[in-house]
Amino acid sequence: MDPTHSARLAPFQPETVWTLRDGTLVETRGVRVRGFPLSALTRFRLAAAPQGGHRRVLQLSFGRAKVVIIAQSYVGPGRTEDRLANFSAFVRILARQAADAAPAARFDLAGVEARPALTWVAGFLAIGVIALLLSSLGADMAGVGIDMAARMSFVLILLLAALPWLSRGDGFDPRDPPRNLLP
Template sequence: MSTLSHSARLAPFQPETAWTLEGGTLVERRGGRERRFELAHLRRFRLAMPRGGGRQRALMLSFGRQRVAIASQSWRGPGLYDDRLESFSLLARTIAAVGADLSPHARFDTAGFKLRDAVTLVTSLLAVGAATLLLLAISSSMRGMAVDLAARMAFLLLLIFSALPWLPRGEALDPHDLPARWLP
């Protein structure tokens, strides 16, 4: 397999960061520092772009506890950026295809607000509140009111959980056929 690379300067006083795909390994080089990530250990592939469109893209890769962020634009000066979307798109598409083959359980999706995740957070907070009220009912003199409130919160939990299957899951990506609007 040939070597594929993309580079960008992420911050003003840092050297340029270069990402290279060497076989099944993603290599990140910044100055004299080098990090290697085996695509067989890829857990999550998240692609981000601004809401209004444009040519800015970012790729977040998770390898267990280690994370890698790859940007499509390189910092050139205050308010000035070099557009390197072509090499970024080629690298991202190759990482997705190779990562899907080497790590079949990896998740490939887009970044951004997901209604399903927000509802899950709200239901978990509601469940903690209901459990706290039940614990307080054991030790307080207002048992009837605490149990009544906890029962109403539990009923609300049931209603929310019944609506959860119909909420949108966000846009999942096919790693072998990434959409052209995300990676031109």
């Protein structure tokens, strides 16, 4: 029997069923059926809710196509059904088969990643430095503008210096997924 997991993703959608069949992940939602060969997998990302609990999400990337598999099923307004046991078993089997079929795929744990946020802040700060310099030169206040831009540039340099030490995401061994996320 092929391993399956099912969940209702939203109020007005039929239940979605994910099945592993002959090296292919088959997603069935109502009459719509999509198949994704595991050999085309590029990213396997497992996420948990930041506040804990039983909420788990698996994000799979097959090139441009993305598949999201969740552990909870929508029941009604503000209510969900916990299907973590079935989800955990399904994800463990999927991870093992995906590791064999797509050895180049990235397996990582999602979390709050500071690196992209810090990169955006640094980019906006750089734009601010340039805008401050240009506006101060246009207002005949070059001395004040250069002084403020120099101070902002110092902060920008400090932010960029911290980037190499920030994590790019924690990877994991697909043959032994983390026990704290998949009980």
